[in-house]
Amino acid sequence: MTGRPGSGVRVSRRRALGLLGLGTAAVTVGAAGWATLGTTGTTGTPRPSSGLPTGEPLAAPTELVSSRGRLAVDLDVAPGASLGGHPASAWGYNGTSPGPTLRVRPGDEIAVRLRNGLDRPTNLHAHGLRVSPQGNSDNPFIHIAPGEAFDYRIAVPDGHPAGTFWYHPHAHGHAADQLFAGLAGALVVDAAGEPPVSQDRVLLITDTTLDTGGPAAATPATRMVGRQGELLLLNGQHQPVVHAAAGELLRWRLINATTSRTLTLHLDAHPVTRIALDGITLPAATTGDTVRLAPGNRTDVLVRPDRPGTFPLTATTELRHAMGMMGGPTAGGQTEVLARLATDGAARPPSPLPTFPAGPAPDAGATSGARRLAFTMGMSGGMGSDGQGMSFGFDGRAFDPRRTDQAVALGAVEEWTVTNPTPTAHPFHLHAWPFEVLADSAGTPTTDTLQDVVLVPAGGWVRLRIPFTANPGRSVYHCHILDHEDAGMMATIAVG
Numbered sequence: 037m038t039g040r041p042g043s044g045v046r047v048s049r050r051r052a053l054g055l056l057g058l059g060t061a062a063v064t065v066g067a068a069g070w071a072t073l074g075t076t077g078t079t080g081t082p083r084p085s086s087g088l089p090t091g092e093p094l095a096a097p098t099e100l101v102s103s104r105g106r107l108a109v110d111l112d113v114a115p116g117a118s119l120g121g122h123p124a125s126a127w128g129y130n131g132t133s134p135g136p137t138l139r140v141r142p143g144d145e146i147a148v149r150l151r152n153g154l155d156r157p158t159n160l161h162a163h164g165l166r167v168s169p170q171g172n173s174d175n176p177f178i179h180i181a182p183g184e185a186f187d188y189r190i191a192v193p194d195g196h197p198a199g200t201f202w203y204h205p206h207a208h209g210h211a212a213d214q215l216f217a218g219l220a221g222a223l224v225v226d227a228a229g230e231p232p233v234s235q236d237r238v239l240l241i242t243d244t245t246l247d248t249g250g251p252a253a254a255t256p257a258t259r260m261v262g263r264q265g266e267l268l269l270l271n272g273q274h275q276p277v278v279h280a281a282a283g284e285l286l287r288w289r290l291i292n293a294t295t296s297r298t299l300t301l302h303l304d305a306h307p308v309t310r311i312a313l314d315g316i317t318l319p320a321a322t323t324g325d326t327v328r329l330a331p332g333n334r335t336d337v338l339v340r341p342d343r344p345g346t347f348p349l350t351a352t353t354e355l356r357h358a359m360g361m362m363g364g365p366t367a368g369g370q371t372e373v374l375a376r377l378a379t380d381g382a383a384r385p386p387s388p389l390p391t392f393p394a395g396p397a398p399d400a401g402a403t404s405g406a407r408r409l410a411f412t413m414g415m416s417g418g419m420g421s422d423g424q425g426m427s428f429g430f431d432g433r434a435f436d437p438r439r440t441d442q443a444v445a446l447g448a449v450e451e452w453t454v455t456n457p458t459p460t461a462h463p464f465h466l467h468a469w470p471f472e473v474l475a476d477s478a479g480t481p482t483t484d485t486l487q488d489v490v491l492v493p494a495g496g497w498v499r500l501r502i503p504f505t506a507n508p509g510r511s512v513y514h515c516h517i518l519d520h521e522d523a524g525m526m527a528t529i530a531v532g
């Protein structure tokens with residue numbers, strides 16, 4: 037297991053040197069036995085290829101907290117953003133990648149003035165929030181031109197679930213480039229009545245490859261399989277360290293903000309207890325050795341270290357085939373150290389974890405309709421062409437913002453079967469209307485709650501139950517491998 041993408045998308049090692057323009061690349065093996073890419077700097081000391089140090093204490097993004105029912109923030113989108121406090125050529129919000137963490141409460145208004153300092157359009161998506169998709173709320177059809185500003189007003193309803201959400205650009209044709217460059221931030225809805233923890237941390241995962249002038253461009257092959265960065269970052273840092281004392285109760289708000297990777301996370305020598313999925317606290321916590329996150333998914337976990345030591349938190353990226361097992365580009369398949377947990381203090385016996393109040397249960401009303409839709413991906417025959425010889429879409433059609441693909445009556449509760457006849461798994465994301473996963477072709481255990489991203493197995497299907505009981509308006513559903521979305525794997529839905 038090495039930290040290399042599959043052979044089909046291998047890119048120049050020299051690219052990873054772009055961050056601070058350091059010397060010659062050499063493959064080294066780190067202290068933990070992981071193969072890493074290193075460079076020899078002027079001192080002759082091996083350094084990470086990125087120029088980013090490893091082993092620094094995990095940093096928290098700046099927190100911007102609402103007061104008296106409102107959070108008013110300026111978000112400036114621009115290149116030249118820092119990573120983990122170190123100068124870099126990432127793109128960021130207010131000069132950093134990730135951007136600030138926005139913390140609000142149910143009933144608050146989020147007022148964002150977004151200024152576009154890029155040379156291409158951008159916009160803002162509040163991923164997972166159950167808010168209006170219309171006007172200047174969470175509207176994915178808005179494009180903000182270079183040099184322009186836009187005032188978003190997002191009303192978070194009373195009774196909105198408390199949990200972990202996030203924000204990122206969603207301008208069609210630009211979303212993958214911009215997320216890969218570093219444009220992502222956490223959005224936390226806080227509520228009273230949750231048990232106290234010793235540390236409540238956002239752990240936002242991105243990946244990127246930085247060239248000398250900025251983020252590396254994707255190639256047709258990497259777009260087909262979903263681009264993957266050479267650097268896997270946590271809060272913009274490379275392999276940071278979470279410090280804690282044995283016995284402390286840690287809440288980690290894990291956000292998969294990578295462009296394409298489905299990740300399985302594993303903490304050495306410690307079980308993790310999953311208490312929330314996609315911003316909703318689960319009716320029953322589950323404890324296990326791993327948690328799996330498709331692109332866009334979040335999960336909140338509790339960890340209580342019980343002994344002193346240093347324990348790697350690893351991330352295994354699922355292998356992706358663009359064209360099946362017989363050929364074509366592939367990516368993933370490797371395991372990397374994402375961070376390390378470093379604990380001190382005396383060993384202590386395990387103690388019980390507190391119970392968190394469950395989020396809202398899925399609507400139990402009768403199902404009033406059913407639909408079937410299918411991911412489509414194949415060699416271009418014209419319609420839906422991405423210009424690279426591949427066609428991406430739903431039901432044989434590429435995204436067209438003027439066409440309405442699904443018209444749903446407000447108040448309907450529908451059962452959707454999303455099929456995937458393609459040779460790669462696609463994460464399905466629906467804006468504004470979270471869904472219950474009733475079943476999938478892989479037999480994945482269900483959670484009896486609502487979520488907003490589900491991985492649809494290659495050659496398989498998922499069956500969803502979707503209450504369209506709030507938030508009338510027009511929005512989108514799409515693949516959360518954002519290269520696929522930008523190439524047309526997105527469609528429109530109007531609820532009203």
Ligand SMILES: [Cu+2]
Binds near residue numbers: 515517525
């Ligand atoms: Cu996809």
